[in-house]
Amino acid sequence: xxxxxxxxxxxxxxxxxxxxxxxxxxxxxxxxxxxxxxxxxxxxxxxxxxxxxxxxxxxxxxxxxxxxxxxxxxxxxxxxxxxxxxxxxxxxxxxxxxxxxxxxxxxxxxxxxxxxxxxxxxxxxxxxxxxxxxxxxxxxxxxxxxxxxxxxxx
Numbered sequence: 001x002x003x004x005x006x007x008x009x010x011x012x013x014x015x016x017x018x019x020x021x022x023x024x025x026x027x028x029x030x031x032x033x034x035x036x037x038x039x040x041x042x043x044x045x046x047x048x049x050x051x052x053x054x055x056x057x058x059x060x061x062x063x064x065x066x067x068x069x070x071x072x073x074x075x076x077x078x079x080x081x082x083x084x085x086x087x088x089x090x091x092x093x094x095x096x097x098x099x100x101x102x103x104x105x106x107x108x109x110x111x112x113x114x115x116x117x118x119x120x121x122x123x124x125x126x127x128x129x130x131x132x133x134x135x136x137x138x139x140x141x142x143x144x145x146x147x148x149x150x151x152x153x154x
Contacts, residue, residue, distance in 0.1 A: 003082055003121070006030060077127050078147035085116035087136040087148055097138075099149075103131050111149060114142060129153040
């Protein structure tokens with residue numbers, strides 16, 4: 001099952017009263033459950049994928065930090081990870097990063113790689129603008145829906 005189909009299924013669950021969806025196709029299987037922690041993977045064995053849901057206020061950071069972060073990110077658009085994996089800023093350890101803070105990017109430009117299950121997935125920008133902040137550290141884990149870059153759109 002490709003990434004776009006998985007994203008479409010997750011949106012279907014998020015935007016409906018469906019609480020759980022199980023889809024099997026050939027050798028892959030995915031189970032989407034609304035309201036759990038975000039997890040995404042595609043394997044030959046059945047996998048549970050939880051559709052993101054708003055976090056309760058009790059798990060949020062203190063109000064001062066949240067307000068400061070919200071003010072700092074006001075007007076910025078995140079580029080989020082479409083899957084669970086490992087964030088890589090470049091295609092190899094010796095190569096320069098795809099983008100740096102302050103770079104102007106355009107729609108469709110590759111900004112990073114997310115490795116998932118030994119597959120290197122090039123992540124393209126869906127927005128045109130300037131990279132204000134790179135949120136993730138190179139070679140660190142990234143979760144489904146987690147911001148990797150903050151962009152000031154054109």
